[in-house]
Amino acid sequence: MDKQESLPEAEIDPPKPKRKSTSAKKGTSKSRKKKKAPPPPGYLQRKLAMLAVEMISLASVAISLIIVLIGYSADRFTGTSFFGSLLPFAFGILLLVLLALVSLLGWWRLRQWLDLKAEFLSPLVAASLAIIIGWFTVQDNFALAYGRFRTLVGGKEEAGRVTLAHQIYAAYRRYGTKDLQKMLDRAKRFTPAIEAAAEAFDVDVNILHGIAAAESSFLPKDSADGGRGLFQITQVPKATLEEAADQLQVDKLDLQNPKHNAFVAAATLKHYLDEMHEDLFLALLAYNIGPANGGLRFIMNQYHASDFTTIQPYLQEKPRGYPVRVLSHALAFRIWREEGKLLAYEEGRNALHIQHIGIPGLHGDL
Known part of the structure; x- marks a missing residue:
């Protein structure tokens, strides 16, 4: 009798299913992922321009307000008395620094909210504030405050x-x-x-x-x-x-x-x-x-x-x-x-x- 015929049926191994290549799986999964679209032409330049408008506008507002506040404070606290003039003026400068920090924090939070609405809103609001302050600087009262500020700094x-x-x-x-x-x-x-x-x-x-x-x-x-x-x-x-x-x-x-x-x-x-x-x-x-x-x-x-x-x-x-x-x-x-x-x-x-x-x-x- 032939040897192959004498072997029991249980000992014959069933054919194993073929495994799919792991590399093929990886390739398939990668192909299924959506690729991030590149930014449109001029996007970076537009973002930089808007940021520049925002920064220049905010700087203009800040400088103008500092001149006005210090100018009027200098006139209010003119004198050499420590408790009547010097100490109140120094305390006023401290308050001005704190006010600047609070304003920066407030603008940062406002900016986050504006960016959710539209990307151009932050520079638009900043530019609007600068225009308002710019209108004030051509008024006579600003010239008075500016003169007092110059006198304080110029000595x-x-x-x-x-x-x-x-x-x-x-x-x-x-x-x-x-x-x-x-x-x-x-x-x-x-x-x-x-x-x-x-x-x-x-x-x-x-x-x-x-x-x-x-x-x-x-x-x-x-x-x-x-x-x-x-x-x-x-x-x-x-x-x-x-x-x-x-x-x-x-x-x-x-x-x-x-x-x-x-x-x-x-x-x-x-x-x-x-x-x-x-x-x-x-x-x-x-x-x-x-x-x-x-x-x-x-x-x-x-x-x-x-x-x-x-x-x-x-x-x-x-x-x-x-x-x-x-x-x-x-x-x-x-x-x-x-x-x-x-x-x-x-x-x-x-x-x-x-x-x-x-x-x-x-x-x-x-």
């Missing part, structure tokens, strides 16, 4: 500058709108020449008008002390004559010509602004003193004076009030250009509004 130097600014406002008030308007009317026929000179030498046109008003009241003539024309040109640095002639493209200057006269004045003002490192008060004083005997720079070196406040006591017979006179007239021209009319300083809220307009060359003076 002695800023306090001296504010004092000079109030001298200019007082001079403007003394002249009165009636007399100033007559001067403005006389100035109209010289305005094109003065504007051209101011543009050629990059100086403030209102200040240049102020110099002409202080020198000749727009009644140009030769004076007994040698002054000539609209700006009463006497001695000026030789370089300024050459620069004025170059700008006018002439070989010889005629100081009787109002345009030539204005170009020499503008070149001279620019020269002294550069020499005095853009200190407007010193530049105007140097303009009036002229280059004779070393000019203002020699006087300052002689007495070791560094600014307009410290040089004033040493000028004696020199024209200490000249910068104030020039800038009070320049203020009149600026008000007239911006308002279309002159404003009486003492009427209503005009004083605050004029301080908001600011003195030419001394932006944000109060």
